[in-house]
Amino acid sequence: MHAPSIIAFLAAVPSAMACLGYTGGVPKATGTKSLKAPQYIKKGQVFDAKWNRYDRGVKCSGQSEGGEKDAVFVLEDGATLRNVIIGANQKEGIHCLGACNIEFAWFEDVCEDAISLKGKGTANIIGGGAYKAADKIIQHNGCGHVNIVNFYANDYGKVYRSCGNCKGNKTCKRSVHMEGVTAVNGGELIGINTNLGDKATYSNNCFPKTQCQGYKGCDKSGGECEPTKAGKC
Template sequence: MRRLRPLLGAALALAAALNTVTLVAGPSPAAAADWPAAKRVQKVTATIKVTGTRNYDFTRFVGAGALGGGDQAENQPPVLELADGATVSNVIIGAPAADGIHCRGTCTLKNVWWEDVGEDAATFKGTRGSQTMTIDGGGARKAADKVFQHNGPGTFVIRNVQVEGFGKLYRSCGVCKTQYQRHVVLDNVTVKSPGHDVVGINPTPYGDTARLTRITVLGDPGRKIVICQKFRGVTVGEPTKTGSGPDGRNCLYRTSDITYR
C-alpha cells in the first residue's frame, strides 16, 4: 500500500493539472492598433497632389504657411489631394492639419493617421455615384467637428479605423449647394468618447443610407453617442434632425452590431 501512495499522489496531481484551464482573451474584431511613430517630418506649404499609388513610409506631414491652420475655418486647402484612382498608404497628418486629405474621385487611404484633426480629416469630393472612397486602417484624434466629410455622390467605406474624441465620425454634407444621394459603409470601427454622432446622413430628401457592422464604443456608459443620426439635408440654411437609430431603410444595422466597453 505504501508503494501505491506516491503513484496515487502523482496521478491526482496530473488529473488536477489536466482539469486546469487558463482562458486567454483574444483581440476583439475592433481591437485598437498602436499609433505609429513618424520616421520623418515634412512641412507642407502648398497642397501635394497625388496620382497613382504612393507609400509615404510614415512621413508626418505638417501644414505651414497657407496650410498652417488647425482650426475649424471653412474652405481650407488640404495637405494632400488625391486624383481619381489614387492610393496613399502609411501617412501621418500632424498639426497644423489644415483640411487634411481631399479625394477627387475613387481613392483609397491605407493606414493613414491624423494626430490632431483640423477642419476635417478627409473629404470625398467625387463627381459620380459609381465612385468610392475607402479608408482602410489608421485612426484620428481630436476632431472638434467632423472626421470624414462626404460632399460628392458615391459610397464612402470606413473600415479597421479607430477614432478618439470627435464630433461626427462621418457626415453626409448637411448643406451643400448641390446635394446627392450618398452611402456610407462602416465595418470594424472603434470610437472612443467623447463624441457625438458615429454617422450623420440625409435620408430626407436624398435617400442616404448607412450600413454599420462591428462597431465598438469605448468610454460611453450612458450611451450618449448617437450611432446613426438622421437629418433633413438642405442646399441653403441649416439641416434639421429627423430621428436616429436602426430603421431597416436608411440606418442599416442591428443592436448586436454595436458593442459597448
C-alpha cells in the same frame, strides 16, 4: 495589401471580432515634411509615405472652411495614399477628388476635417485613425459610396457626415458602410440625410454614444439653409 483585398478578407472575419481599430496610438513618425503646397497624387498612382509625418507648417484655423489649396494631400480619381501621419500644423488634411483609397492614414490633431470627399465614386478608408476632431473627421461632399473599415477615432464630434446643405444635395446619392471601427470620447459614428435618400450600413463597431444619426438635410442651391436632426438611422 490593397483596399479591395482587405475588404474581401474582412468579409470572412467572424463577427465576434468587432471594433478592430488600432488602439496603440499614432505610429512613430520616421520623419517630418512640411509642404508649401498640397501634394497631388495622380490618377492610378500609389503613394506610400513610409510613416513620415506631413503637414503644411501652418496653425489650424479652427472650424473655418478651407479649400483644396489648404490640403496636405489631394488624391485625384483612382489614387491611393498609404502609411502616412498628418501632423497638427495644417488646415484641411486629405482631399479626395473621386474614387480613392486611403490606407492607414493617421491624424494627430484634426483641424476642420481630416478627410474631405469631393468627387464621385467609391472611397475606401482602411485602418488608420484620428484624434481631436472638434466636429467631423470624414466629410462627404461628393456623391457615391464610402467604406470605412477598422478605423480608430478618439475625441470627435462625428466620424462620418454626409454634407447637410451642399448645393446639389437633392440629386446627389450617397451611401456609407462602416465596419470594425473603434471610437472613444465622442458623439456620432455616422450622420446621414435620411430625407434625401442617404443610406448607411454598419456592423461590429464600438462606440460611446450614437451609431447612426439621421438628419433632415437641405440644398442651398435655393438659398442658405442648415440641416436639423431627425431620428436615428
